Amino acid sequence: MLDLQGYGPRLIEGAGVTLSLALLSLLLAIVLGLLTASAKMSRSWLLHKFATLYTTVIRGVPDLVLMMLLFFGGQMALNVATDALYDRFGVDWYVNLNAFAAGVITIGFIFGAYMGETFRGAFLAVDEGQIEAGRAYGMSDWLVFRRIRFPLMMRHALPGLSNNWMVLLKTTALVSVIGLSDMVRVAAEASRATHEPFVFLIPVALIYLAIASVSELIFARLQKRYNVGFGGH
Amino acid sequence: MELTTWFTDLLDGNLIFTPQTLGYYWDGLVTTSQLVFLSLLAGLVLAVPLAIGRSSRHRWISLPIYVYTYVFRGTPLLIQLYIIYYGVVFVDGIQESIFWPLLREAFYPALIAFTLNTAAYTTEIFRGAIKATSRGEIEAARAYGMSQSLMMRRIILPSAFRRALPAYGNEVIFMLHASAIASVVTLMDLTGAARFVYARFYAPFEAFLFVAAIYLCLTFAILYFFRFLEKRLLAHLKPA
Amino acid sequence: MKKLLTVSILGAALVAGSAQARDYDHVRFGVDVPYEPMEYRTPDGELTGFDIDLGNALCEEIGITCEWIVQEWDGIIPGLMSRNYDAIMSSMTINDERRQTVLFSDPYFTPPSAWFAPADSELDDATEESLDGKTIGVQRGTLQDNFATDMFGDVASVSRYSTADDMVLDMQAGRLDIVFLDYPVGKSTLLDSESRDYKVVGEMITEPKEYFGDGFGIAFRQRDEALAERFNEALATLQDDGTYDEIYQRYFADDE
Numbered sequence: 037m038l039d040l041q042g043y044g045p046r047l048i049e050g051a052g053v054t055l056s057l058a059l060l061s062l063l064l065a066i067v068l069g070l071l072t073a074s075a076k077m078s079r080s081w082l083l084h085k086f087a088t089l090y091t092t093v094i095r096g097v098p099d100l101v102l103m104m105l106l107f108f109g110g111q112m113a114l115n116v117a118t119d120a121l122y123d124r125f126g127v128d129w130y131v132n133l134n135a136f137a138a139g140v141i142t143i144g145f146i147f148g149a150y151m152g153e154t155f156r157g158a159f160l161a162v163d164e165g166q167i168e169a170g171r172a173y174g175m176s177d178w179l180v181f182r183r184i185r186f187p188l189m190m191r192h193a194l195p196g197l198s199n200n201w202m203v204l205l206k207t208t209a210l211v212s213v214i215g216l217s218d219m220v221r222v223a224a225e226a227s228r229a230t231h232e233p234f235v236f237l238i239p240v241a242l243i244y245l246a247i248a249s250v251s252e253l254i255f256a257r258l259q260k261r262y263n264v265g266f267g268g269h
Numbered sequence: 270m271e272l273t274t275w276f277t278d279l280l281d282g283n284l285i286f287t288p289q290t291l292g293y294y295w296d297g298l299v300t301t302s303q304l305v306f307l308s309l310l311a312g313l314v315l316a317v318p319l320a321i322g323r324s325s326r327h328r329w330i331s332l333p334i335y336v337y338t339y340v341f342r343g344t345p346l347l348i349q350l351y352i353i354y355y356g357v358v359f360v361d362g363i364q365e366s367i368f369w370p371l372l373r374e375a376f377y378p379a380l381i382a383f384t385l386n387t388a389a390y391t392t393e394i395f396r397g398a399i400k401a402t403s404r405g406e407i408e409a410a411r412a413y414g415m416s417q418s419l420m421m422r423r424i425i426l427p428s429a430f431r432r433a434l435p436a437y438g439n440e441v442i443f444m445l446h447a448s449a450i451a452s453v454v455t456l457m458d459l460t461g462a463a464r465f466v467y468a469r470f471y472a473p474f475e476a477f478l479f480v481a482a483i484y485l486c487l488t489f490a491i492l493y494f495f496r497f498l499e500k501r502l503l504a505h506l507k508p509a
Numbered sequence: 510m511k512k513l514l515t516v517s518i519l520g521a522a523l524v525a526g527s528a529q530a531r532d533y534d535h536v537r538f539g540v541d542v543p544y545e546p547m548e549y550r551t552p553d554g555e556l557t558g559f560d561i562d563l564g565n566a567l568c569e570e571i572g573i574t575c576e577w578i579v580q581e582w583d584g585i586i587p588g589l590m591s592r593n594y595d596a597i598m599s600s601m602t603i604n605d606e607r608r609q610t611v612l613f614s615d616p617y618f619t620p621p622s623a624w625f626a627p628a629d630s631e632l633d634d635a636t637e638e639s640l641d642g643k644t645i646g647v648q649r650g651t652l653q654d655n656f657a658t659d660m661f662g663d664v665a666s667v668s669r670y671s672t673a674d675d676m677v678l679d680m681q682a683g684r685l686d687i688v689f690l691d692y693p694v695g696k697s698t699l700l701d702s703e704s705r706d707y708k709v710v711g712e713m714i715t716e717p718k719e720y721f722g723d724g725f726g727i728a729f730r731q732r733d734e735a736l737a738e739r740f741n742e743a744l745a746t747l748q749d750d751g752t753y754d755e756i757y758q759r760y761f762a763d764d765e
């Protein structure tokens with residue numbers, strides 16, 4: 037039987053950290069992605085440039101480097117600002133981001149760029165004729181978005197979304213390097229302390245595989261749902 | 270323009286970007302390039318037969334390859350690296366074997382992990398490309414009386430390689446970025462150099478922005494190289 | 510005054526983080542674990558060690574509560590700067606380089622550094638000649654890292670680790686020829702370990718001061734002078750009333 041030498045509870049806790057970190061970052065990334073896609077398609081020159089800069093830089097630099105930059109540098113920048121506030125105005129407050137929040141923000145920020153590209157492509161793939169048809173029926177803009185544009189967009193976005201999610205899930209492992217106690221970190225710590233790397237790392241790898249397989253099933257079902265009426269694409 | 274003046278200001282009279290630290294960044298660039306290039310090369314060599322096997326009709330060939338690619342694509346590279354780096358030590362007798370002088374260095378375990386990882390992704394990319402070979406090409410080859418292996422060599426693989434090019438370009442960039450975790454097992458790659466500078470001077474912005482700029486340049490170089498290749502090799506697929 | 514109040518309330522309301530007054534009644538210490546016997550975890554996860562016990566005793570003496578926040582060494586000073594905690598009590602040696610960034614308390618402990626190698630190693634001193642071509646293990650960003658990098662970086666390869674136990678594991682695995690550590694830590698994690706025999710190579714090292722500084726101190730942000738002063742007073746008291754000696758005996762009883 038698998039002997040986790042007392043590290044079992046912490047490993048399970050770590051798995052919880054990994055999963056909640058991944059889900060919350062996904063949420064943030066989707067919001068940022070939708071904003072970025074809108075900015076890229078907007079007529080405003082400034083917004084367009086800004087969004088392009090964001091997606092280009094984020095996708096050109098390794099996640100780990102971005103994570104260290106945002107995690108260590110972001111905190112320091114915040115502190116410079118709050119210190120200035122103290123020195124100038126005697127106001128004493130500071131933002132205390134814990135490692136988990138910083139992890140969510142960092143991963144969300146990174147994957148917002150990837151989501152932005154996915155959503156942009158998906159929005160562009162929506163047949164304008166359908167939108168016009170909706171308008172012709174007298175639907176309001178919001179109703180057009182909710183009933184027509186969004187479901188059609190999702191059909192095109194889902195493969196990219198699913199792909200981004202799989203990459204994001206694996207990226208969460210990197211937070212262990214910057215100090216968050218996710219399951220990879222607990223496993224690495226345990227294998228160093230007990231000198232039994234396989235006992236801890238292989239179960240963690242299996243948990244990742246399990247999450248990935250379940251997600252695949254969920255995305256397959258979603259895809260089926262959004263493909264309704266498109267003849268089995 | 271502003272960037273260059275900012276940069277010269279940064280180099281003038283600062284404590285961080287000394288010849289010593291710039292030397293670390295340079296060594297880091299060399300290590301990163303070697304690691305990425307060698308793992309991609311080895312991964313490519315492994316991926317071609319694996320992709321052919323993965324496309325095979327015999328399940329006893331295709332299934333084990335599928336399991337391999339599924340496992341390596343479904344788990345974080347960091348875990349694969351940990352397992353190989355810490356794991357090799359515990360293989361019985363390894364420390365007395367002729368491989369130990371290599372495996373003792375952090376470079377080779379990292380190279381093995383990266384190679385296995387990129388081979389898994391590349392296998393799937395090639396498999397997709399092989400599968401997408403048009404029936405017409407295959408039938409034409411059959412009509413010429415080509416054997417299965419000749420057809421693979423002359424028809425299917427060359428056209429699959431071309432189709433795989435854009436996806437493979439992404440994989441190269443992905444590997445460059447993934448290689449940043451080599452610093453976790455003490456390798457002084459680009460990210461390792463940045464972490465050293467960060468820890469020594471407590472300067473996250475200088476240390477990581479500088480290295481981010483280097484990665485950005487490398488990414489663009491790879492991107493443009495593959496665009497150039499695509500233009501050359503995929504010209505016949507473009508509408509005239 | 511009124512304006513100040515409004516702004517601070519606004520500030521506090523704007524941000525979901527906690528606001529804290531400058532006169533501390535609760536101090537958060539940043540600490541890098543494990544670094545046995547200075548700071549480490551018992552198997553059930555409890556933090557313990559010389560620093561932890563002394564830190565808690567100091568807080569008690571001052572009459573404040575304290576909390577320990579685990580942070581890896583290479584980010585420990587930036588973490589203080591970013592106010593993830595209010596002080597660092599983690600075997601940090603006082604030296605001029607760090608003084609530029611942080612404010613130190615009076616030294617509370619002065620251990621030497623030492624080189625450690627497997628007992629059967631042919632190394633019996635650490636010089637440029639003997640270390641030629643060897644692999645040296647250090648913890649990233651420590652004064653041992655700085656010293657080894659500057660002195661031997663050209664002839665030997667220096668492997669840098671995030672935590673001390675990564676390094677010990679690679680030492681046991683045979684990936685390192687020699688490691689450079691604070692002596693008490695090397696003693697506890699290597700000399701006293703059962704898995705393999707180790708020895709100290711050469712002399713204990715305390716010079717040059719430029720690298721090895723003036724002993725361990727508690728680090729604060731530059732502006733927290735008042736807080737540092739309170740800790741200095743408390744430290745003097747504990748050293749006089751025997752509490753310090755009692756904690757010392759707990760962890761270093763069998764030394765020399």
